[in-house]
Amino acid sequence: MLGGVIEFRIDRHSGVSTYLQIAAQVKQAMRMGLLGPGDKLPTAREVVEATRVNPNTVLKAYRELEHEGLVEGRRGMGTFVTASLATDAAKADAPLRQDLEQWMDRAVDEGLSGDEVDAIYTDVRGTHY
Amino acid sequence: MNAGPVRAEHVAKHFGRTKALDGCSFSLPEGSVTGLVGPNGAGKSTLLSLIAGLAKPTSGEITVHGTAVRGRMHPDVALLTQKRPLYDQFTVREMMRAGAAMNDRWSDERANEVLDLLAGVDEDAKVGTLSAGARTQVAIAVALGRLPKVLLLDEPLSDLDPLARDETLRIVMTEVAERGTTVLLSSHLLTDLGDVCDHLLLLDEGRVQVSGDIEEILDEHHVVVGPAELELGVDGVVDSSRTARQATALVRGGTVPEGFQAARPDLEALVMGYLRASRTRRLARR
Numbered sequence A: 001m002l003g004g005v006i007e008f009r010i011d012r013h014s015g016v017s018t019y020l021q022i023a024a025q026v027k028q029a030m031r032m033g034l035l036g037p038g039d040k041l042p043t044a045r046e047v048v049e050a051t052r053v054n055p056n057t058v059l060k061a062y063r064e065l066e067h068e069g070l071v072e073g074r075r076g077m078g079t080f081v082t083a084s085l086a087t088d089a090a091k092a093d094a095p096l097r098q099d100l101e102q103w104m105d106r107a108v109d110e111g112l113s114g115d116e117v118d119a120i121y122t123d124v125r126g127t128h129y
Numbered sequence B: 001m002n003a004g005p006v007r008a009e010h011v012a013k014h015f016g017r018t019k020a021l022d023g024c025s026f027s028l029p030e031g032s033v034t035g036l037v038g039p040n041g042a043g044k045s046t047l048l049s050l051i052a053g054l055a056k057p058t059s060g061e062i063t064v065h066g067t068a069v070r071g072r073m074h075p076d077v078a079l080l081t082q083k084r085p086l087y088d089q090f091t092v093r094e095m096m097r098a099g100a101a102m103n104d105r106w107s108d109e110r111a112n113e114v115l116d117l118l119a120g121v122d123e124d125a126k127v128g129t130l131s132a133g134a135r136t137q138v139a140i141a142v143a144l145g146r147l148p149k150v151l152l153l154d155e156p157l158s159d160l161d162p163l164a165r166d167e168t169l170r171i172v173m174t175e176v177a178e179r180g181t182t183v184l185l186s187s188h189l190l191t192d193l194g195d196v197c198d199h200l201l202l203l204d205e206g207r208v209q210v211s212g213d214i215e216e217i218l219d220e221h222h223v224v225v226g227p228a229e230l231e232l233g234v235d236g237v238v239d240s241s242r243t244a245r246q247a248t249a250l251v252r253g254g255t256v257p258e259g260f261q262a263a264r265p266d267l268e269a270l271v272m273g274y275l276r277a278s279r280t281r282r283l284a285r286r
Helices: A018-031 A044-051 A055-067 A095-109 A114-128 B044-052 B092-102 B108-116 B132-145 B162-179 B190-194 B214-219 B267-285
Strands: A071-074 A078-081 B006-015 B018-028 B033-037 B059-064 B077-080 B150-154 B182-186 B199-204 B207-213 B221-227 B237-242 B246-252 B261-263
Touching (some): A044 A055, A044 B162, B006 B044, B018 B044, B033 B190, B044 B077, B044 B150, B077 B132, B092 B108, B092 B132, B132 B162, B162 B182, B190 B267, B207 B214, B214 B221, B237 B267, B246 B267
Parallel strands (some): B033 B182, B033 B199, B150 B182
Antiparallel strands (some): A071 A078, B006 B059, B237 B246
16 A cells, blocks of 8 residues: 555644644655655555545645655656755664664663653753754 | 535525525535535425425526526435435335435446445335434435435434434545535534534534634634633624633634633634633623
8 A cells, every 4th residue: 555655653642733744754764765756656546545644635745745845746657856855864773873773772671761762862852952 | 607516695585574694695615525514404305395495596696517506406416315215115225216206417337336334224114113313314315315416404413313313424534525515514412513524514503604614713703711800802703702711702813812821722612612602692682
């Protein structure tokens, strides 16, 4: 399903608009290198089949991504990724990522919950960015 | 000129002295999915039957794709009424043949496609023996067999269990994706509406209260919360409530009252605000 590329997960209780969730998930997949230039995004029909969202919402998300210069709609063909957001730092064997993996292992060993880890991450991120 | 698949101008419908609809004006964009909401008796079903051409407005005009609806079934419109009018003694197959006989434009292929979707419906079963979900699926198949450009659904989800509700919405969303059909559906199930509708039409006492793109409507409303002793003191308060310590209000327009914290409402909070306000108004008149 979805041409085997990506599948959207819609959280209906998050309070975040569905189209923003879809756009964010495409960008996340691009950053992780799962989607790159030339890849075709699932058609609205395919997304409807998998998630029951309104096809207009899917198209709205794609238009948003097109505005940001990340994808391009080609008439009768579909929507294609035109940019790359993948950074080496996001890859599984990148040093920064491995540092974080180690840190996360320690957090698990010390019995921290996911919420506590998120709180620490958000706090530290806030002091640097 | 009269662009847009469905357009209502100053539409009124009176039953004796009761004004079911009064001064209704709105238009629906092509291919949009609009949620029609409002309290019981707001005029939702009346509006749907006027658009379908089953009844004539007392005054005003409704046009569908530029042609006026004049009190007979418009060929581009299909309406699924709350009663799901089907012949219980017919088999599903016979029901489809009846659909073909009753409509000038009819696609067996399209109707069968809808029946085959999901778990599929047994075509030799009598309509009267079907589950509520399968019955709705048959009624939708009859509606979509007409190849409508405008699909009107009156409470399509009532009486359905969660799985059948999900499947019904899936059929409708697939229709929108494949054929770009304009959909207007009434429902009390706000959470279900949230992710299938892109437009909203909120009726109250026969009048349009809110109409337009849901994201834009949510953007122009705030839910504000503040200490109880503060006055709201702004225009556009839709609905407000107070506890001993806290005042909460739904406000339309850009101004946030001083000392209050504002957040964007979700669809459910917005519609609930309008419904509560409507009830308060009606109680005040008693």
